[in-house]
Amino acid sequence: xxxxxxxxxxxxxxxxxxxxxxxxxxxxxxxxxxxxxxxxxxxxxxxxxxxxxxxxxxxxxxxxxxxxxxxxxxxxxxxxxxxxxxxxxxxxxxxxxxxxxxxxxxxxxxxxxxxxxxxxxxxxxxxxxxxxxxxxxxxxxxxxxxxxxxxxxxxxxxxxxxxxxxxxxxxxxxxxxxxxxxxxxxxxxxxxxxxxxxxxxxxxxxxxxxxxxxxxxxxxxxxxxxxxxxxxxxxxxxxxxxxxxxxxxxxxxxxxxxxxxxxxxxxxxxxxxxxxxxxxxxxxxxxxxxxxxxxxxxxxxxxxxxxxx
Numbered sequence: 001x002x003x004x005x006x007x008x009x010x011x012x013x014x015x016x017x018x019x020x021x022x023x024x025x026x027x028x029x030x031x032x033x034x035x036x037x038x039x040x041x042x043x044x045x046x047x048x049x050x051x052x053x054x055x056x057x058x059x060x061x062x063x064x065x066x067x068x069x070x071x072x073x074x075x076x077x078x079x080x081x082x083x084x085x086x087x088x089x090x091x092x093x094x095x096x097x098x099x100x101x102x103x104x105x106x107x108x109x110x111x112x113x114x115x116x117x118x119x120x121x122x123x124x125x126x127x128x129x130x131x132x133x134x135x136x137x138x139x140x141x142x143x144x145x146x147x148x149x150x151x152x153x154x155x156x157x158x159x160x161x162x163x164x165x166x167x168x169x170x171x172x173x174x175x176x177x178x179x180x181x182x183x184x185x186x187x188x189x190x191x192x193x194x195x196x197x198x199x200x201x202x203x204x205x206x207x208x209x210x211x212x213x214x215x216x217x218x219x220x221x222x223x224x225x226x227x228x229x230x231x232x233x234x235x236x237x238x239x240x241x242x243x244x245x246x247x248x249x250x251x252x253x254x255x256x257x258x259x260x261x262x263x264x265x266x267x268x269x270x271x272x273x274x275x276x277x278x279x280x281x282x283x284x285x286x287x288x289x290x291x292x293x294x295x296x297x298x299x300x301x302x303x304x305x306x307x308x309x
Contacts, residue, residue: 012054016054018083019058020051020052022077023058023063024052025070026070029070029071030066030069037069041066058081060081064077064078070242071242072242073242193209193234194209194234199271200236200260200271202270202271204231207234209234211231211233213230214276215229216230216276216279216292217297219291219297221285222286222290222299225241226282226283227292228280228292228293228294230279231271235273236271236272237272237276237279237281238252238281240267240281241267244266247264247266247284248283249261250262250282250283254274254279256274256278276294284302288300288301289302
């Protein structure tokens with residue numbers, strides 16, 4: 001069973017896994033059952049089972065509704081959802097799972113379409129299912145032609161510029177590498193995915209360190225959730241708080257003196273290197289400092305500095 005669950009998870013795009021993780025955190029923060037969640041958002045229990053299980057991409061309306069209930073940062077949630085939507089569309093999965101859209105009204109002699117995701121049972125529905133439309137054939141031909149044109153252009157450019165001796169494109173920044181350059185630089189053989197110097201001061205989401213991140217400790221108090229997160233691949237940790245409005249002094253600190261602080265109202269900090277047992281997170285809410293480490297948590301009145309104690 002564990003192997004099967006791992007295989008199913010591997011089949012889910014990373015961007016969708018990230019969205020599912022955000023949605024599950026919102027649901028846990030609300031402490032709602034699926035029935036209550038369906039009643040509050042207008043989306044069915046079965047739909048939420050698919051969304052929270054990563055089997056379907058939820059529409060933005062569903063994500064936004066759950067985010068409001070969980071007091072999530074709307075801008076960040078939108079970015080995560082758009083990334084998942086782009087990858088979902090690239091996989092060629094059915095549109096009904098991505099965005100059902102309005103169902104067309106049944107015309108004379110046609111039966112109405114069934115529930116979302118089901119085909120109509122009338123004669124027109126049967127014909128549509130058995131015969132591809134001219135529009136779909138045209139789209140396929142256009143896609144094939146576009147791919148062929150791209151391949152031809154790449155071959156011509158490669159031959160014209162002499163193999164791998166490709167000049168830097170006109171208007172590129174000073175020091176830009178010759179084309180083609182990798183969209184995502186590969187990680188070095190030694191060190192972390194952040195590079196040989198480590199992840200100190202880097203954003204965990206830009207470096208994709210959140211992909212394998214685990215929650216070291218979480219504290220819910222004063223209407224906020226403070227989380228200490230750690231990435232095994234990046235060997236670095238950072239602090240997060242939700243909702244971030246009205247907070248200050250969000251920081252992550254290590255036993256070796258490493259420290260990263262975020263501005264007031266920020267939802268997460270940059271990273272510091274080190275293991276989860278030597279990392280602490282803190283944030284100030286309403287003159288109280290909330291703090292967590294691997295095996296401890298606290299909520300103390302602020303009387304001086306804001307460093308984690």
